[in-house]
Amino acid sequence: MFRRPAQFVRHTGMAAQFVRHTGMAAQFVRHTGIAAPFRQPDLESELIAPVGVELRDPHAVHLDGGDVRLDAHRHDGSWNGPHAFHGFRYRPDGTEDPDFVLNREPYREASILLAGRNFGQGSQQAFAAIRLRQCGMRVVIAPSFGPVFHDDCFDFGLLPVTLDEQVVEELADQVGANPEIEMTVDLARQVVERSGMAPVAFRIDARRRLSLLQGRDTTLLERLQHTESAEEMRERDRRRRPWLYNEPDRRDP
Amino acid sequence: MNRRDFIRTSVGAGLLVSAYPRSLFVRLRAQGGRGTLFDKIWDAHVVANLGGETDLLQVDRCIGGSPTQVMRLVEEGVELRNPEIFYSVPDHTVSTSPARYDDPALGWGWQPYEELADEMRELGFTKAFGQFDPRYGIMHVVGPETGLSQPGMVLCAGDSHTCTHGAMGLISWGGENSENILRTGTVIRRRPRTMRVNIVGTLGPGVCAKDVILRTIAQLGTDSGTGYAVEYAGPVVRALSQEARFSVCNLAVEMASPTGMVSPDDTTYEYLAGREFAPSARYWDQALAFWRTLPTDDDAVFDREETIDMTGVEPQVTWGINPEHAIGIGERIPDPDRAPANKRATYRQAIEYSRLTPGEPILGTPIDEVFIGSCVESRISDLRAAAAIVEGRRVASTITSAWVVPGSNAVKAQAEAEGLDRIFADAGFEWRESGCSKCYGSNGDYVEPGHRCISNSNRNYIGRQGRDTNTILASTITVAASAIAGSIADVRTFL
Numbered sequence: 001m002f003r004r005p006a007q008f009v010r011h012t013g014m015a016a017q018f019v020r021h022t023g024m025a026a027q028f029v030r031h032t033g034i035a036a037p038f039r040q041p042d043l044e045s046e047l048i049a050p051v052g053v054e055l056r057d058p059h060a061v062h063l064d065g066g067d068v069r070l071d072a073h074r075h076d077g078s079w080n081g082p083h084a085f086h087g088f089r090y091r092p093d094g095t096e097d098p099d100f101v102l103n104r105e106p107y108r109e110a111s112i113l114l115a116g117r118n119f120g121q122g123s124q125q126a127f128a129a130i131r132l133r134q135c136g137m138r139v140v141i142a143p144s145f146g147p148v149f150h151d152d153c154f155d156f157g158l159l160p161v162t163l164d165e166q167v168v169e170e171l172a173d174q175v176g177a178n179p180e181i182e183m184t185v186d187l188a189r190q191v192v193e194r195s196g197m198a199p200v201a202f203r204i205d206a207r208r209r210l211s212l213l214q215g216r217d218t219t220l221l222e223r224l225q226h227t228e229s230a231e232e233m234r235e236r237d238r239r240r241r242p243w244l245y246n247e248p249d250r251r252d253p
Numbered sequence: 254m255n256r257r258d259f260i261r262t263s264v265g266a267g268l269l270v271s272a273y274p275r276s277l278f279v280r281l282r283a284q285g286g287r288g289t290l291f292d293k294i295w296d297a298h299v300v301a302n303l304g305g306e307t308d309l310l311q312v313d314r315c316i317g318g319s320p321t322q323v324m325r326l327v328e329e330g331v332e333l334r335n336p337e338i339f340y341s342v343p344d345h346t347v348s349t350s351p352a353r354y355d356d357p358a359l360g361w362g363w364q365p366y367e368e369l370a371d372e373m374r375e376l377g378f379t380k381a382f383g384q385f386d387p388r389y390g391i392m393h394v395v396g397p398e399t400g401l402s403q404p405g406m407v408l409c410a411g412d413s414h415t416c417t418h419g420a421m422g423l424i425s426w427g428g429e430n431s432e433n434i435l436r437t438g439t440v441i442r443r444r445p446r447t448m449r450v451n452i453v454g455t456l457g458p459g460v461c462a463k464d465v466i467l468r469t470i471a472q473l474g475t476d477s478g479t480g481y482a483v484e485y486a487g488p489v490v491r492a493l494s495q496e497a498r499f500s501v502c503n504l505a506v507e508m509a510s511p512t513g514m515v516s517p518d519d520t521t522y523e524y525l526a527g528r529e530f531a532p533s534a535r536y537w538d539q540a541l542a543f544w545r546t547l548p549t550d551d552d553a554v555f556d557r558e559e560t561i562d563m564t565g566v567e568p569q570v571t572w573g574i575n576p577e578h579a580i581g582i583g584e585r586i587p588d589p590d591r592a593p594a595n596k597r598a599t600y601r602q603a604i605e606y607s608r609l610t611p612g613e614p615i616l617g618t619p620i621d622e623v624f625i626g627s628c629v630e631s632r633i634s635d636l637r638a639a640a641a642i643v644e645g646r647r648v649a650s651t652i653t654s655a656w657v658v659p660g661s662n663a664v665k666a667q668a669e670a671e672g673l674d675r676i677f678a679d680a681g682f683e684w685r686e687s688g689c690s691k692c693y694g695s696n697g698d699y700v701e702p703g704h705r706c707i708s709n710s711n712r713n714y715i716g717r718q719g720r721d722t723n724t725i726l727a728s729t730i731t732v733a734a735s736a737i738a739g740s741i742a743d744v745r746t747f748l
Binding site: 014040041042044046047087092117118121122144146147148151152155205206207217219220222223224226227229230231233234237241242243244245246 | 300301303304307309311313334335337403405406413427428430432433436437438439440441443475476479480506509511532533535536537539540543575595596598599602712714715716717721
């Protein structure tokens with residue numbers, strides 16, 4: 001059977017879909033912008049993108065057997081779902097809550113979030129990352145992340161930077177003192193910079209870093225490169241554990 | 254000379270050694286003594302090491318794949334592999350109203366999923382279950398129930414509660430994009446460290462699997478499992494029924510571990526025997542012999558060990574906004590000012606959101622709605638236990654809505670055959686179709702704004718069951734007892 005060489009494989013992964021449907025970049029090399037401190041610990045992904053709000057609007061989102069279907073996000077060709085942090089941003093009567101940090105100047109324009117421990121814990125919520133992108137975020141800096149949210153970020157051009165709690169606190173203090181001074185996050189050099197402050201180094205998993213730098217799912221390419229050994233292993237497995245692949249006499253549904 | 258004797262000879266041994274790459278032996282030596290269930294399964298699935306701790310793994314089972322997704326890939330000329338490893342059940346967005354089969358007026362909750370399942374079957378994905386299918390249900394109930402989840406597998410899906418399947422003695426995690434698995438049959442994953450949570454002591458009356466895991470999370474914390482694959486072990490877990498073990502593993506992700514598992518034993522094999530996709534009689538003995546090699550060895554070394562003593566622990570309920578906020582039924586609502594410094598902010602927010610008063614007993618807190626269902630405890634044994642509590646009693650008149658949502662169509666049919674639906678209906682519960690329902694609050698089934706709902710599900714985050722709703726997590730029997738009392742109740746007085 002004809003098989004396309006891996007390097008010519010079309011990119012239909014999540015990152016490519018994201019770009020196609022939102023027009024936003026999945027690539028991240030270097031970003032400079034206002035940072036906003038919002039350091040509530042244990043913030044669930046469902047509070048970042050409230051699923052209750054999302055799913056009551058059939059145009060906003062669609063879940064399919066647990067998979068996110070980005071194409072269903074379109075509504076008249078544009079994305080117009082609710083904001084990230086809906087519950088914090090608005091009061092129950094629908095007006096803006098002036099106490100919420102992203103409703104204040106200059107944080108309204110913020111694109112870097114200084115977040116709390118265990119940020120984005122909970123459900124698989126690709127929307128959490130997507131909604132953050134939609135409200136202009138490119139970077140989230142936190143002492144730790146929810147595991148699923150952390151992985152999701154890389155599909156949607158959002159950079160999760162893990163730094164010590166103390167360092168995040170210092171950054172937040174610095175930002176609080178002079179909120180209008182911009183911060184630069186450089187993924188190529190893996191460093192956070194801000195004038196009047198020593199650069200802070202961070203580490204991103206090499207594989208994930210490459211995905212973000214290239215703005216496409218490089219892990220898919222990497223997997224495809226191992227197709228042959230995977231197929232060989234599967235063949236061996238069919239002999240070793242035949243019962244996994246054997247479905248005799250199943251009734252016709 | 255038979256094969257085994259031949260291998261014992263020097264010639265045979267030499268042949269055997271030369272048949273395996275040297276790297277395998279280096280690897281085995283490097284991991285000497287690490288005979289945990291997790292390590293055994295992981296090592297058997299490594300296609301290639303991609304440097305450092307990151308491996309390319311073969312996937313044995315994947316939940317996911319939607320017709321739109323598959324057709325898009327087919328149109329784009331992408332080669333799809335191993336359709337037999339997939340099964341798909343659209344559970345999250347389907348209404349559980351009895352009218353869901355024929356009433357488009359349900360709008361958002363109504364979807365022609367049956368047609369989508371047919372399309373999937375035409376595309377070669379035979380295990381696609383629409384809502385008419387007797388095998389339809391919550392994906393984490395359907396997998397084990399139909400025998401699709403078996404010991405020794407690597408099982409992936411998008412949904413975070415995929416860790417539920419780990420109770421069958423397999424590695425499972427959520428958050429995977431099934432599209433990449435459709436194309437390659439593999440995943441790239443960094444090898445997590447291993448943690449064993451030993452559950453010791455004895456369970457008191459009215460204390461069950463859900464209380465065990467709530468207590469564990471309350472003791473260890475919601476971020477305690479970050480970077481770990483957790484195996485639940487110890488005499489308490491050994492004594493649990495297979496269906497109760499799902500309840501324990503289901504909440505592994507609530508302690509931030511993507512993978513929760515239990516070593517398989519006879520309980521597991523007996524549960525699996527005879528199920529539709531379980532090994533057929535022809536392969537059963539072979540499969541069983543293989544499964545028996547899987548459980549964690551006595552001398553296995555874990556990166557971390559924790560012990561939870563269940564002796565004297567009461568039935569658990571949550572008061573706050575994450576599963577860590579669990580206390581005994583006889584305890585008082587904690588005071589944020591006395592909480593550990595790093596938890597104080599969350600405690601304050603929880604108290605404010607839940608409209609509870611610190612220092613007051615949790616027992617007797619009034620509730621508005623009751624939900625029994627979800628991938629934690631919606632299996633037949635859970636419904637039987639709940640029915641035993643409510644039989645001959647009535648749901649309190651102050652409860653505006655009390656639902657029982659079976660985990661799958663098969664559970665529903667079995668419960669109806671046993672007359673459980675009548676017991677629930679007579680007690681004033683609403684008997685629904687199967688699905689995720691109010692646990693998720695996003696399929697047309699949700700808790701009314703401002704209501705407090707006692708629920709046997711797994712998440713009590715702000716707005717989880719609907720906007721401005723409070724969720725009290727508890728075991729199924731505690732939920733059933735509370736429905737009768739109209740407030741948070743001690744199930745032990747109902748036994």
